[in-house]
Amino acid sequence: MAISFVFDERVEAFRAQVAQTLADALPPHIRSQVADERIDLTRADQAAWQSKLDSLGWGGVGLPPESGGPGWTDEEYFVFLRELGRADAPRPPLYGLKMVAPTLVRFGTPEQITRYLPDITAGRTFWCQAFSEPNAGSDLAAMTCPAKKTEDGYEITGSKTWISDAHHADLMFGLFRTSSTGRKQEGITALVVDMKSPGITVRPLPNYEGTHECNEIFFDQVRVPAANLIGEEGNGWQVAKFLLSVERFDTAEVPRSLATLGRIRNRIAALEEKSGYTAHVQGLRARFARLEIELRALAATECRYVLGTPQEELTGAEPSLLKWIGTELQQDLLELLMDAYGEQAQAGLPIEDAQPGACRPVEGGFAGRAFHRYRVTTIYAGSTEIQKELIARTALGLRT
Structure with missing residues (x-):
């Protein structure tokens, strides 16, 4: 017996509309890859599908209407995600749309929201999340990669590892240590880093079965402008806890x-x-x-x-x-x-x-x-x- 959750007539009509739209709009070659349990879609396929969703008014799913969201109820959003799975459609972009975008809405400045969110919802920019380090994986507070304060921002020299989709990404949402005093959860700062910045090297970490998702990243005096600070300096632990709670719901x-x-x-x-x-x-x-x-x-x-x-x-x-x-x-x-x-x-x-x-x-x-x-x-x-x-x-x- 199939698993289903039946809602009122309005939500079920919405479900039928979503199902028909996905059936008409999803390219067969993308559907077949998702049906094969693939998660390593090419950037071109991911961008094309997200652009299509955006043209339908669905590019900002999960965001409030004032930030580009479609204005759905919780029930409609729930049904939409279920229908994506039923149609073998790609899930919404995890790092940009599902994690970074809500974090920017919560902690970002109005200028940052205006700068980044439209390109995320339209599929024009791709993001990666840089938290883990060689000696700091699940123990995030043990991270040491430093961001030294400069006159106009920060300078990063260090490394991150197991960074998914870094080879596709235009931008990185990362955590860096700006202070080593106090508790180890203190002195962590959230920054946006342009992946085309001089001094960044991305090296692949291929999976056993041959796919390429993860990477290690090396920073050599990478400059980050002060405008790319998310929240307050030293408040990265609170930013990270919010972002990870969003991620764990999705995983x-x-x-x-x-x-x-x-x-x-x-x-x-x-x-x-x-x-x-x-x-x-x-x-x-x-x-x-x-x-x-x-x-x-x-x-x-x-x-x-x-x-x-x-x-x-x-x-x-x-x-x-x-x-x-x-x-x-x-x-x-x-x-x-x-x-x-x-x-x-x-x-x-x-x-x-x-x-x-x-x-x-x-x-x-x-x-x-x-x-x-x-x-x-x-x-x-x-x-x-x-x-x-x-x-x-x-x-x-x-x-x-």
Whole structure:
């Protein structure tokens, strides 16, 4: 039985409009890549799709109307994200639109909002987020990359690592240390850095299965103007906490997991039609049933947090809970998908065998790539262990 949330007639009419528009507007070659669990779309494809959404008035999803948002209710926004997943459409740009844009609305100056947001919503600029360092991943407060104060801004010499999409990005939203006194959470400052600045070197960190998402970045006396300071100097920890709470809600990726569940259902049905109700099919169906129940529970929990709980009643643990459960479910679902395709799942390795436009040699060859690629989900945006610690502190009041 499919997972669905039915709203009133107005919202359901909106759902039907979104579904039809996506069916008409989404280019088949982009749809097929998303259906293959790809997240490494080319910049050109990402820009084209975001530009199309912007032309429909949907470029600023998640933002308030005065900042370029479409003016939807929470229910309409919730339904829109669900329909994106159902249509195998790319998710909204994570770093620019879903993370940086709300942070600029919250902490940026009017000039910064006017300067950056229109290009984000129209898909004209791409962003990366530079938090992690070689010795400071999930322990963000341990970061040391310095930004030295100058007469007209800051000068950065140091490095960042595991920076997703830096090779596509025009701009970076980064955290840098401007002071080493006081608690380690103090003295952190948020800056926007032009990726074309002299002194920046980007080196790829290829994934095991051959995709290129992450990079390491080196700064050699990179100059950043004072106008690129986000919030107040030394207040980067508060800025980062806000941005990460937004990210952790999104990393649950319930719409994408629902789409994956549908692909698994279809594959198991095809196996049963071909070979009958074998012991292998029985095992796959049992695992499928358990994961569907868990995904139903997660989807209901997300719905309750987003739509049914007043903001003042949220404890701060909700993004961490969704991130923890959602990313573990992603891994379990993709493991089941890989097992359902068996040896065929490995046909897409290495990635050169499945580049956009190439013929897929074996049906299901994408499943092995997806399984290996998504092993990282329980690490990025704060590892599962960090999420559990945050839940213990904020929801249970425990000191760890």
